[in-house]
Amino acid sequence: xxxxxxxxxxxxxxxxxxxxxxxxxxxxxxxxxxxxxxxxxxxxxxxxxxxxxxxxxxxxxxxxxxxxxxxxxxxxxxxxxxxxxxxxxxxxxxxxxxxxxxxxxxxxxxxxxxxxxxxxxxxxxxxxxxxxxxxxxxxxxxxxxxxxxxxxxxxxxxxxxxxxxxxxxxxxxxxxxxxxxxxxxxxxxxxxxxxxxxxx
Amino acid sequence: xxxxxxxxxxxxxxxxxxxxxxxxxxxxxxxxxxxxxxxxxxxxxxxxxxxxxxxxxxxxxxxxxxxxxxxxxxxxxxxxxxxxxxxxxxxxxxxxxxxxxxxxxxxxxxxxxxxxxxxxxxxxxxxxxxxxxxxxxxxxxxxxxxxxxxxxxxxxxxxxxxxxxxxxxxxxxxxxxxxxxxxxxxxxxxxxxxxxxxxxxxxxxxxxxxxxxxxxxxxxxxxxxxxxxxxxxxxxxxxxxxxxxxxxxxxxxxxxxxxxxxxxxxxxxxxxxxxxxxxxxxxxxxxxxxxxxxxxxxxxxxxxxxxxxxxxxxxxxxxxxxxxxxxxxxxxxxxxxxxxxxxxxxxxxxxxxxxxxxxxxxxxxxxxxxxxxxxxxxxxxxxxxxxxxxxxxxxxxxxxxxxxxxxxxxxxxxxxxxxxxxxxxxxxxxxxxxxxxxxxxxxxxxxxxxxxxxxxxxxxxxxxxxxxxxxxxxxxxxxxxxxxxxxxxxxxxxxxxxxxxxxxxxxxxxxxxxxxxxxxxxxxxxxxxxxxxxxxxxxxxxxxxxxxxxxxxxxxxxxxxxxxxxxxxxxxxxxxxxxxxxxxxxxxxxxxxxxxxxxxxxxxxxxxxxxxxxxxxxxxxxxxxxxxxxxxxx
Numbered sequence: 138x139x140x141x142x143x144x145x146x147x148x149x150x151x152x153x154x155x156x157x158x159x160x161x162x163x164x165x166x167x168x169x170x171x172x173x174x175x176x177x178x179x180x181x182x183x184x185x186x187x188x189x190x191x192x193x194x195x196x197x198x199x200x201x202x203x204x205x206x207x208x209x210x211x212x213x214x215x216x217x218x219x220x221x222x223x224x225x226x227x228x229x230x231x232x233x234x235x236x237x238x239x240x241x242x243x244x245x246x247x248x249x250x251x252x253x254x255x256x257x258x259x260x261x262x263x264x265x266x267x268x269x270x271x272x273x274x275x276x277x278x279x280x281x282x283x284x285x286x287x288x289x290x291x292x293x294x295x296x297x298x299x300x301x302x303x304x305x306x307x308x309x310x311x312x313x314x315x316x317x318x319x320x321x322x323x324x325x326x327x328x329x330x331x332x333x334x335x336x337x
Numbered sequence: 338x339x340x341x342x343x344x345x346x347x348x349x350x351x352x353x354x355x356x357x358x359x360x361x362x363x364x365x366x367x368x369x370x371x372x373x374x375x376x377x378x379x380x381x382x383x384x385x386x387x388x389x390x391x392x393x394x395x396x397x398x399x400x401x402x403x404x405x406x407x408x409x410x411x412x413x414x415x416x417x418x419x420x421x422x423x424x425x426x427x428x429x430x431x432x433x434x435x436x437x438x439x440x441x442x443x444x445x446x447x448x449x450x451x452x453x454x455x456x457x458x459x460x461x462x463x464x465x466x467x468x469x470x471x472x473x474x475x476x477x478x479x480x481x482x483x484x485x486x487x488x489x490x491x492x493x494x495x496x497x498x499x500x501x502x503x504x505x506x507x508x509x510x511x512x513x514x515x516x517x518x519x520x521x522x523x524x525x526x527x528x529x530x531x532x533x534x535x536x537x538x539x540x541x542x543x544x545x546x547x548x549x550x551x552x553x554x555x556x557x558x559x560x561x562x563x564x565x566x567x568x569x570x571x572x573x574x575x576x577x578x579x580x581x582x583x584x585x586x587x588x589x590x591x592x593x594x595x596x597x598x599x600x601x602x603x604x605x606x607x608x609x610x611x612x613x614x615x616x617x618x619x620x621x622x623x624x625x626x627x628x629x630x631x632x633x634x635x636x637x638x639x640x641x642x643x644x645x646x647x648x649x650x651x652x653x654x655x656x657x658x659x660x661x662x663x664x665x666x667x668x669x670x671x672x673x674x675x676x677x678x679x680x681x682x683x684x685x686x687x688x689x690x691x692x693x694x695x696x697x698x699x700x701x702x703x704x705x706x707x708x709x710x711x712x713x714x715x716x717x718x719x720x721x722x723x724x725x726x727x728x729x730x731x732x733x734x735x736x737x738x739x740x741x742x743x744x745x746x747x748x749x750x751x752x753x754x755x756x757x758x759x760x761x762x763x764x765x766x767x768x769x770x771x772x773x774x775x776x777x778x779x780x781x782x783x784x785x786x787x788x789x790x791x792x793x794x795x796x797x798x799x800x801x802x803x804x805x806x807x808x809x810x811x812x813x814x815x816x817x818x819x820x821x822x823x824x825x826x827x828x829x830x831x832x833x834x835x836x837x838x839x840x841x842x843x844x845x846x847x848x849x850x851x852x853x854x855x856x857x858x859x860x861x862x863x864x865x866x867x868x869x870x871x872x873x874x875x876x877x878x879x880x881x882x883x884x885x886x887x888x889x890x891x892x893x894x895x896x897x898x899x900x901x902x903x904x905x906x907x908x909x910x911x912x913x914x915x916x917x918x919x920x921x922x923x924x925x926x927x928x929x930x931x932x933x934x935x936x937x938x939x940x941x942x943x944x945x946x947x948x949x950x951x952x953x954x955x956x957x958x959x960x961x962x963x964x965x966x967x968x969x970x971x
Contacts, residue, residue, distance in 0.1 A: 148951035149883050174885035204951075245953060289953045 138237075140168045140311045141194035145201040145212035147174050154288050154296055155202055155243055161304045162200070167311045169194060173211050180214055187219040191233060196310045197277070199268070200241045202288070206257070206264040216271060225275045234276035237317075239310070240265055241303065243288040251286065261286075262324045280317070284325045302328035309335055351376045352620055367464050367683060368715050370620045374627020395625055397577070398618030399687060401611055403588045404573050406463070406492050407595020408608055418486040425483060425664045426490025429678075432656040433459040440652065449505045450702075453692045456498045457706065458649055462682035463488045464619075465717050470677070480670030483661065484677055495684045496589045502688065506695035537583040541576055541590050545597035553603045554783070557794060569610040572598075602782045605775075605793040609801045619683075626686045626707055634704045641705060646712040650720070653679040669728040676724040680713040748773065749813045750806050752797035752827060754785050757843050757864060758817030772815070773806045798823040800830050809835055816842040819864075821849045825856050832857030851906060870895060886947075893946045 142162050149156045149172075163170045169190065177183075191197060201208050208216075223229050244251065244261060251261040262269075265282050272279040283306060285291075285299045309315040309331075316336050320326060326334065351373035359369025415422060434455035441451025466484060467476070475481040549572070556565050573591055580590035598607060635642070657675035661667070666674050686707060693703040749772040754762055758776070762785070765772050774792035776782050785792045797803065797818060808814070814831050816824050821844075828842055841860040844850040853861050874891045878884055 147885055149886070175883060178884040178888040 138196050138311055138313050139194040140196045140198060140307055141190055142168060142170045142198045142200055142307065143173055143212070143215070144171060145173045145199070145209045145215070147209055147211065149174070154285065154291070154300060155200070157296075157300045158200065158241075158303045161300060162307055165304055165307055165311075168307050173215060174209075177211060180211060182215055182218045184218050184221070187215065188221070188224055188232075191219070191236070194236070196237045196239065197233075198239050198241055198307065198310070201243075203242050203244045203261070203264065208268070220271065220275060231276045235278065237278045237280060237310070238268075238272045239280045240268055240282040241306070242282055243285045245287070245289050247287040247290070260324060280320055281323050282325050284327055286327075299328045302331050305335075306331060347377055347381075348373075348621065348624060352624065356620070366620070367462065367623055368711070370623035371627035371630075371711050373620075374624035375630055376627075377624065378628025379630055379632045395618050395621035397573075398615055398620070398622045399684075400577050400587045400591045401573055401615035402619055403492070403495075404576075404591035404595040405608060405611060405615055406489075407592040407597075408599050408604055410489070410596050410599050412600070415489075418482065418489075421483050421486035421664060421666075422490050425660055425666075426487045426494075428660050429487050429657060430459045430491060430494050432660065433653060436652050436656055437649075440648070449697060452505060453502065453688065453697055454706070456501075457685040457688050457710065458653065458681055460491045460495065460682040460684045460688075461488060461653075461678040462680050462714050462717065463492055464683055465680070465714055466677055469717065469721055475673065478670065478673075479666055480673035480677070483664070483666045483670065483674045487674075487678060491682070491684075493592075495687075496586060496592065498688060499586050499588065499691070502691050502695060502697070506692070506697045534583045534585060537579055537585065538590070538593065540579065541594050542597050545572075545594045549598060549603075550601060553601070553606075557603070557606075565606065566610040569607050570614065572607075573611065602786055602792060602794045605802055605805050608805055609799070612801075623683065623686070626690075626711075629704065630707060630711075631704050634701055635708060638701075638705050638708075642708045642712060645705075645709045646716070649681060649709060650679045650713055650716070653681075669724075669731055672724045672727045672731075673721075676720040676727075677717075679720055680717045681710040682714070685710045748807055748811045749815065750775065750803070750808060750811050751815045751817060752776075752803075753816065753818035753843075754781060754792065755817070755819060757819070758815070759785070761815050761817055773811075775802060775806055798826055800834075803827070803831065804834070808838070811835065811838055813839045813841070816840065816858075818843070819845075821845040821852075825849070825852050828853055828858045829856040847902065847905075850902060854906065866895075866898075890947050893943065897943070897946070 144155075144159050144162070146153070146155050146159070149159070159170070159172065162168060171190070199208070199212065201212055207213070220226070221230075225231070225233050242261070242265070246255070246257055250256045251259065251264075253259070257264075261284055262282060269279045291299075306315070314336050316334050320334055323330070352370060355373035355376060356366050356369035359372060360366060434452070436455075437458040438448070438451040438455040441454045442448055446454070466488060470476040470481045470484060476485065552568065553565070556568055572594060576590040576594045577587040580587040598604065601607075654675050657678055658671065661671040661674045689698065689703050689706050689710075692698045693700060698706070749765060749770055751758055751762055751765070751772040751774045754774050754776045755778075758774070762772060762774060771791060774782075774785060775797040776785070776792065776794065777796040778794075782792045782794045793802075793806065797816075798820075808831060814827075816827050816831075818824055818827075824842055824844075828840055831838055831840055839860075840858045841862065842853050842858045843864050844853055844861045845864060847863070850861050850863060870891055873894075874887045877887045877890065882890075
């Protein structure tokens with residue numbers, strides 16, 4: 138399987154977990170890694186090129202930090218421009234049909250913040266609903282999101298664990314070793330569940 | 338010499354005085370010149386002795402006017418106006434000639450005399466009408482365009498009329514504008530003279546088309562303006578001599594030459610050079626007309642003059658109005674058209690003068706006719722006021738829902754198409770705007786023209802060139818020249834002559850920026866600033882900074898610098914060099930501190946400004962309440 142990672146982060150500092158995840162993903166063979174903010178710092182997205190990249194891959198991974206319950210601005214811009222009528226949807230569209238999509242997100246809030254009784258009043262997958270429906274409308278196979286909670290409050294060990302597990306997830310997708318049937322039974326999954334979800 | 342100086346003094350003094358008064362009263366310059374002639378001739382009896390050669394000389398004014406009319410002919414515009422030009426113009430001329438000739442015969446004139454009257458009456462005053470339409474901003478309106486088309490046709494119709502008068506008068510050779518043609522051809526057989534005549538026309542067209550460009554370009558590259566003016570005059574005089582030699586109308590030749598040169602990049606420059614001469618010589622022509630007015634004849638015939646003037650205008654309007662309606666120039670536009678063109682025109686004087694010379698009309702009849710034409714021209718402002726009244730009445734009655742007469746549409750003037758201006762030009766063109774381009778380098782203009790851009794050679798710093806490029810009605814002026822002082826002058830002039838225009842200008846540096854602000858520019862672009870910021874950004878990117886981070890840092894830098902520029906404005910004294918103005922230096926240091934600190938390594942303000950946004954709540958410190966757990970960037 139050919140894997141495309143679309144990474145969107147407007148403030149890539151050395152200390153950021155997302156930056157470390159990105160560095161690890163970038164080094165993988167058989168995975169196309171795209172830093173959207175580096176390629177389109179002025180938000181003028183090359184739609185043809187992006188569509189070509191989508192066509193050339195089987196698994197589309199969106200990697201981003203959750204900002205105000207949504208994607209960073211450029212990733213929204215990407216959706217608005219790239220998922221065109223006649224390409225991604227519509228009678229002549231559906232060119233993305235059958236491709237797998239996966240959101241790999243980090244959140245500032247903890248798992249309990251993202252619960253019915255927490256400050257955010259919903260579980261995190263609910264906030265991914267626009268992305269899910271977008272993928273579904275385009276006929277894509279939407280997988281439950283891969284989530285890292287409390288990204289700003291992690292101890293070093295958990296941070297490193299997540300950073301190491303991310304390339305493992307991507308290679309598993311690449312080599313078709315992820316047990317998709319089991320993944321689909323979960324609302325979300327994280328680095329601690331990853332080992333159990335792999336096939337040998 | 339003494340005599341010449343004295344005549345010059347009298348003519349110029351009378352002209353200046355009378356034209357100022359006439360313009361002030363709103364009658365236009367033509368009426369003023371005629372009044373000056375009246376002062377010189379009948380009133381003070383100055384002109385009696387020496388007016389003969391002046392009169393000949395003044396007829397160059399007519400030749401130049403036709404040359405300029407030829408220059409003004411834009412093939413595309415003529416094509417667009419073809420229906421109105423041929424249909425409306427042709428029917429108007431034929432209709433008016435018919436009506437007036439019939440009236441003349443009815444009043445007991447001979448058919449030849451009546452036909453001449455018809456010719457005279459068919460023409461309207463191009464000079465007065467175009468000027469008035471332009472002043473009122475109505476030239477591009479429906480009524481204005483129709484008027485323009487008809488005036489153009491009339492100007493063209495003058496040429497066959499001039500040729501016809503000798504035939505009507507029944508005496509042979511036609512040296513129409515009265516230059517005392519040398520009649521080179523009288524001894525030649527018919528076929529030879531025909532060949533020679535055609536050859537002369539061919540020479541004018543070919544020379545204007547093939548010779549003029551390289552010659553003008555050479556002169557332009559020399560940078561000697563007076564030589565260019567001399568060359569422009571040479572063109573007109575040369576055509577006149579050639580045409581007179583073969584017995585053709587010099588006016589026709591000049592018109593042809595003008596048409597051929599109309600598409601040249603030197604068009605505006607030629608116009609500007611010929612225009613003052615044309616204006617003065619035409620003024621002189623009108624003055625000689627005025628000088629010939631005999632007060633005794635006026636007193637003896639005043640009732641005839643009044644009745645005939647009124648009758649002339651009514652007949653002309655009655656011919657024009659139904660034609661306008663037929664050609665779908667209706668409502669307000671139709672009234673503007675019919676009443677605006679109801680006077681007789683300056684070419685009438687020429688026709689009458691020739692008719693008198695040919696013995697077709699008695700001197701008294703000529704004088705009375707001149708008076709009739711003059712009074713109808715004097716009444717033109719009244720006609721325009723009347724059409725305005727009618728339009729208001731029409732609008733009150735609500736018969737016209739839409740605003741019929743749209744004033745001139747906005748246009749873009751681009752001064753300078755060098756390295757800076759050509760980018761502006763290309764982007765405007767790419768987005769469907771066609772700027773009028775001015776540049777003082779003939780080779781540059783040449784190159785730009787190859788890409789199909791409407792461009793003209795000339796120094797954009799010259800007010801008259803800006804005016805003829807349409808400054809008064811333009812919506813936008815982009816000054817892209819690299820000479821700072823000249824750019825400032827252009828901005829100041831443009832602001833004075835068109836308060837509503839948007840002005841975008843290229844600034845050399847900060848101090849120039851302030852001068853331009855003072856001069857009235859709306860938007861000022863520092864020529865090196867954006868390019869330098871780009872290079873700095875690339876430098877940061879090459880050093881490993883994330884492209885989006887670079888973008889943010891560039892944005893903050895530009896914002897800070899621009900804000901500083903604005904805050905500094907009140908500290909600037911444009912006449913003192915920046916470095917010797919202590920306030921400026923102090924302020925510059927103060928405002929630049931944020932940026933300069935960053936440069937010096939004290940990263941106080943700049944970094945904070947850039948880093949603002951996407952900041953994670955700081956773990957362990959007081960931030961968003963834990964219970965809220967709002968997801969700010971991680």
